[in-house]
């Protein structure tokens with residue numbers, strides 16, 4: 001067993017884990033944060049994407065013990081209490097999901113895209129950047145729309161503009 | 165995944181010491197190859213030595229006309245590095261085309277080069293640019309480093325510390341990605357430095373990355389895609405799988421080389 005300490009959604013957690021424990025397993029089974037999904041378990045689908053130190057990573061392809069000292073954000077860490085994160089709200093507004101299985105990973109990947117590429121994203125960029133996220137339901141069309149809108153809504157002052 | 169003991173190294177020396185004690189141990193860099201392989205039980209090291217916290221293994225610096233990249237530098241950091249984009253833009257573009265954003269956020273250049281997957285991108289850049297692979301023991305020129313599919317010059321217990329890439333006057337990487345995996349079906353890195361031209365091909369040969377000498381010769385005479393007319397790669401020894409036949413890959417080698425030269429000329 002190996003001791004690991006990390007911050008998950010702002011809270012410090014320390015646990016003694018079997019070193020084989022994947023980060024996805026750790027957040028789902030040890031912390032009971034089951035919003036992070038495991039779709040393929042072979043690094044292909046992106047359902048398991050979380051942020052480690054502010055960067056999108058596939059939690060099915062990361063050992064929990066490798067995240068010692070890191071700050072991890074899962075889908076549960078995005079909303080502000082009952083108020084959805086702008087990217088979550090955009091997915092709801094634009095019907096960016098059907099079954100919802102891919103959605104946590106899509107949203108975590110989308111927020112990462114905005115962090116890297118800014119608030120004005122064209123369709124081509126969004127499609128390229130979602131390379132690592134697979135959806136079996138929507139045909140991506142509404143996901144792309146949701147990411148575009150969510151990116152704008154994440155801009156500082158966007159909420160104020162929307163309210164006017 | 166089978167059970168293993170987990171060890172965190174703080175220095176390269178310590179990692180080397182741990183490796184020396186256990187022939188069955190494996191280094192863990194970004195884990196984007198090793199962990200999927202362990203999950204499939206194709207690898208079952210009894211110990212995993214994590215390089216994640218080793219000081220000084222990640223980072224990019226410029227030394228004159230050479231760009232030096234630490235082994236633990238992530239693909240995304242190479243892709244966005246101002247130094248790399250300025251000195252060797254083709255290398256930054258190559259890094260930006262590896263897998264997908266989440267893979268690039270963890271995968272490292274050292275892991276990719278050590279692994280020498282026959283469809284990986286970095287080996288082509290190392291070979292075409294004439295890079296030097298610096299380990300904890302010695303400096304290995306790229307020409308001597310890559311020794312066939314998943315085989316390298318690395319000895320047991322040898323650790324890649326950094327890779328030095330001399331800049332080229334013209335360079336470009338043209339990749340035909342497998343539409344599902346994003347690995348190269350064929351990737352061609354072309355580099356021109358003075359009158360020398362080097363052409364390295366990945367994804368195509370079952371011997372892994374190789375220099376295509378016929379194309380190099382033709383391009384040395386005149387660095388132009390037209391010089392490649394009538395120069396074709398042999399299908400013999402090319403990878404044949406469900407994604408493409410050997411003949412198809414051989415044909416793609418010619419096509420992608422022309423595209424790389426065209427792009428290197430800024431056309």
Ligand SMILES: Cc1cc2nc3c(=O)[nH]c(=O)nc-3n(C[C@H](O)[C@H](O)[C@H](O)COP(=O)(O)OP(=O)(O)OC[C@H]3O[C@@H](n4cnc5c(N)ncnc54)[C@H](O)[C@@H]3O)c2cc1C
Nearest residue numbers: 193194195196197198263271272274275278284285324346
């Ligand atoms: C979905 C997906 C898509 C991908 N697409 C591409 C692609 O398009 N192109 C491409 O090139 N690659 C691709 N990859 C592979 C990716 O680039 C990996 O990051 C890379 O091959 C291995 O780097 P790593 O840091 O993850 O190494 P690890 O997986 O941690 O290690 C790989 C091997 O190298 C050894 N090793 C690691 N570091 C060192 C070192 N410093 N010295 C000596 N040995 C070392 C390890 O012991 C292990 O055997 C893809 C991977 C995935 C999961």
Ligand code: FES
Nearest residue numbers: 039040045046060
């Ligand atoms: S579950 Fe991690 S990529 Fe599919």
Ligand code: FES
Nearest residue numbers: 098100135136137
């Ligand atoms: S909404 Fe069902 S997989 Fe994407």
